[in-house]
Structures are given as structure tokens and as C-alpha cells.
Amino acid sequence: MFVERDFSQTKNFHDRITEALLSENPDPRDLIALIVQDRRVDERHAEQILREFVREINASLFPPVTKMELIHTEGCNLACQYCFEKDMLGYRRMPYEVGRQAIDLLFDYAGTSRQVNITHFGGEPMVNFDAVRAITEYAEEKAAAEGKNVTFSMTSNGTLIDVEKAKYMAAHRIMVLLSLDGLKTSHDKYRVDKRGRGTFDQAMQGFDALKRTQGWIGVKMTIMPDNAKHLYRDVLGLYALGVNQFVVGYATGIAWPEAEMNIYAEQWGRLYQWYREKPRDDLRITDFEDFDQGESQPTFMCQAGNDSITVAVNGEISPCSKVLAIDNRHLLMKLGDVRSGLTHVRNRIDLTTGAKLIAECNAAGITDAYQGGCWATNFSDNHDVFVPSGQDQRFKILQRGACAGCGACR
Numbered sequence: 552m553f554v555e556r557d558f559s560q561t562k563n564f565h566d567r568i569t570e571a572l573l574s575e576n577p578d579p580r581d582l583i584a585l586i587v588q589d590r591r592v593d594e595r596h597a598e599q600i601l602r603e604f605v606r607e608i609n610a611s612l613f614p615p616v617t618k619m620e621l622i623h624t625e626g627c628n629l630a631c632q633y634c635f636e637k638d639m640l641g642y643r644r645m646p647y648e649v650g651r652q653a654i655d656l657l658f659d660y661a662g663t664s665r666q667v668n669i670t671h672f673g674g675e676p677m678v679n680f681d682a683v684r685a686i687t688e689y690a691e692e693k694a695a696a697e698g699k700n701v702t703f704s705m706t707s708n709g710t711l712i713d714v715e716k717a718k719y720m721a722a723h724r725i726m727v728l729l730s731l732d733g734l735k736t737s738h739d740k741y742r743v744d745k746r747g748r749g750t751f752d753q754a755m756q757g758f759d760a761l762k763r764t765q766g767w768i769g770v771k772m773t774i775m776p777d778n779a780k781h782l783y784r785d786v787l788g789l790y791a792l793g794v795n796q797f798v799v800g801y802a803t804g805i806a807w808p809e810a811e812m813n814i815y816a817e818q819w820g821r822l823y824q825w826y827r828e829k830p831r832d833d834l835r836i837t838d839f840e841d842f843d844q845g846e847s848q849p850t851f852m853c854q855a856g857n858d859s860i861t862v863a864v865n866g867e868i869s870p871c872s873k874v875l876a877i878d879n880r881h882l883l884m885k886l887g888d889v890r891s892g893l894t895h896v897r898n899r900i901d902l903t904t905g906a907k908l909i910a911e912c913n914a915a916g917i918t919d920a921y922q923g924g925c926w927a928t929n930f931s932d933n934h935d936v937f938v939p940s941g942q943d944q945r946f947k948i949l950q951r952g953a954c955a956g957c958g959a960c961r
Contacts, residue, residue: 658693661699668702669686669687710750740775860886
């Protein structure tokens with residue numbers, strides 16, 4: 552916590568605020584009190600001064616923020632057994648004022664960038680569809696006034712999407728990524744409602760409504776160990792049903808047996824071979840496109856905390872939704888809040904430079920292409936975002952090997 556007496560009286564105002572922002576846990580309330588005392592202004596003007604000061608510090612040190620996830624609600628109508636948000640407490644929803652401040656912050660921190668993207672997230676965002684609608688329209692008005700282009704995304708389980716909601720999202724260009732874990736037998740094992748019943752049929756009703764309005768449909772598949780053997784079958788089956796884009800990932804936060812990891816990799820290679828043998832205009836698997844373009848070797852870090860941030864229901868700012876869900880009451884790697892901005896500069900430095908992660912990789916003797924992985928996965932495996940996950944590293948090595956060895960186009 553910032554305490555004024557910690558600073559030498561010879562330091563000027565700028566240096567004192569900067570040093571506070573670089574402290575381990577800066578408190579905006581203390582900074583506002585300092586500004587009130589030093590500048591002889593009321594609290595409202597002190598808040599404005601702090602907000603602008605923090606924005607300028609971030610602009611001088613970091614790239615523009617152009618992507619934002621909004622956690623519209625912590626609640627969900629399902630009870631998926633592997634959900635990374637299952638430990639989130641309560642059933643809070645984001646007030647409109649918080650959402651509006653979040654959008655204002657995004658446009659401020661985007662700087663001169665002309666393009667921004669907003670992802671409606673949760674919980675299940677369709678539980679709070681009124682907020683999704685209100686924030687979408689506010690952002691559209693803001694973009695028009697500032698000469699920027701705003702695009703929208705949503706991750707949804709699809710069970711609450713009907714034709715009218717699908718039409719609204721199509722009209723406002725909200726591209727929906729549906730959570731579908733495969734065909735019915737695979738999906739219904741883990742994606743269940745509050746009574747433990749499978750949800751594939753309900754999700755497909757949402758899928759059908761979206762297919763009639765936006766055409767191109769993407770799905771996010773989370774693969775559990777006992778479903779790994781069905782990965783190839785499930786992707787081909789969903790493609791036959793009309794899915795166009797696949798984002799596939801193994802379930803994190805659990806220990807995978809080596810046998811199931813190898814099965815996953817074998818299925819991954821088989822899927823890659825099918826994908827490359829016959830190019831299709833109506834299909835995209837992003838991981839395979841990246842591999843073919845020479846991006847198969849991961850780089851340090853991801854977008855989280857760099858050009859992308861996540862806003863919690865109470866306005867606190869996290870690097871991403873998965874990190875936020877680790878503890879939504881005491882944020883890990885907190886970046887700030889929508890009132891004062893990205894005040895936790897030290898955390899953002901750690902996330903963007905990757906110095907601690909690089910040091911841990913070097914200490915672990917990691918010399919292959921794997922370079923750090925996901926912050927949240929690292930924490931779930933090692934209780935430290937900067938200590939790379941050995942399991943995640945193993946998965947990436949297996950997946951790269953499966954693609955490189957398939958012989959489909961090399």
C-alpha cells in the first residue's frame with residue numbers, strides 16, 4: 552500500500568506517483584489522497600488526474616490495448632464438470648455503469664489504433680443478455696463518435712440462444728463461438744446442466760438459430776482424457792453438421808495419463824492429415840493454419856495483459872478470464888480497475904516482458920520450442936504463473952510431432 556511518508560520530500564510529484572504505481576500493490580485511494588493534498592483539488596478532479604496519469608504511463612511503456620473480455624455474469628445455467636470458472640463465487644452480474652466505464656477505458660487505451668474488439672463472456676453471457684445488448688450499442692455509439700471500428704465476439708454454450716437473439720447478434724455482428732465438445736456422446740459426458748443432464752440437444756438448437764443468421768459457425772472443443780480417442784470422429788461429425796471453424800484444446804487443470812496424451816496426439820495428427828489432404832473453403836482449424844505458416848513454435852507469453860485485458864463484474868481488471876477465475880475475489884496479477892485504469896504497472900511489466908518466465912524456462916532446462924505456455928495453466932499446475940507447465944510442454948511437443956510426421960503436405 553502506498554504511504555506518502557515512504558517518499559523523499561525532495562521527489563517531485565511525478566516521481567512520487569510513478570514510484571507508487573511501480574509498487575507491488577498500488578492503492579488508487581492513497582494516490583487520490585496524495586493528489587488532493589498536493590494539487591489542492593477535490594476528489595473528483597483528483598480521480599481524473601490519476602486516471603490520465605495512469606493512462607499516459609501505460610502508453611509510454613506498453614502497446615495499445617485493443618481487445619477486451621467483459622465478464623457480464625459469474626452465473627451459468629450449466630454445470631460443466633471441467634469448467635475453469637467452477638470455483639468462482641456468487642452469482643454477480645456486471646452493472647451497466649461498470650460496463651460503460653470498461654468501454655470508455657478500452658477506447659482510451661487503444662490510442663490511435665483504429666480497430667478494437669470486445670468479447671462478451673461469463674459465466675454464460677446469455678444469462679445477462681440485456682447487458683450484452685446495452686454494452687454492444689454503447690460501444691457502437693462510442694466507435695462512431697471516435698472514428699474507430701469495433702467488432703464483437705461471444706463465447707456461449709448456446710442453450711439460451713433462440714432465433715430472435717441470433718438475429719440481434721447477426722445484426723450487430725457479434726460472432727459467436729459455441730462450446731461444443733464433440734458429437735452427442737462426447738459432449739454430454741461433461742457439459743451438463745444443473746441436474747446432471749447432457750446439453751447437446753439444447754446447444755444444437757442454438758447452433759441452428761445461429762446458422763440461419765450468421766452462417767459461419769465456430770466451436771470451442773475442450774477434450775477430456777476419456778474423449779481423446781474420439782477427437783477425429785467428433786471434428787468430422789461436427790463439420791458434417793455445419794461447423795466451419797474449430798478451436799480445439801485439451802482440458803487443463805487435471806493430470807493427463809501419458810497414454811491418453813499419446814492418443815490425443817495420434818488423433819491430432821490424423822485430423823491434420825485429413826485437413827491438409829483436401830482444402831475446403833468452408834473449414835478452418837486455426838492451429839493447423841499457424842503450423843503451416845511456420846508459427847508452430849510458440850513464442851513467449853500470449854496477449855493477456857499485453858494488448859488484451861479482462862474486466863470482472865465489479866470493474867477490476869485481470870489479464871484474462873482464465874487468470875481471473877483462479878480467484879475472482881483477490882485477483883492474481885491484478886492490472887487495475889475501470890475507474891482508475893491500469894494502475895498495477897509492475898504486474899503488466901512482468902506479463903509483457905516475460906523476464907520471469909524466461910528465467911524459469913532456462914532454470915528448468917527447457918530448450919525446445921515450448922516457451923512458457925498459458926499463465927493460468929502454469930498456475931494450476933505449479934501455483935505460479937511464471938513456472939511453465941511440464942504437462943503443457945509435453946502436449947505441445949506431441950502435437951507438433953504429430954503434425955510434422957503426418958506427411959500430408961510436406
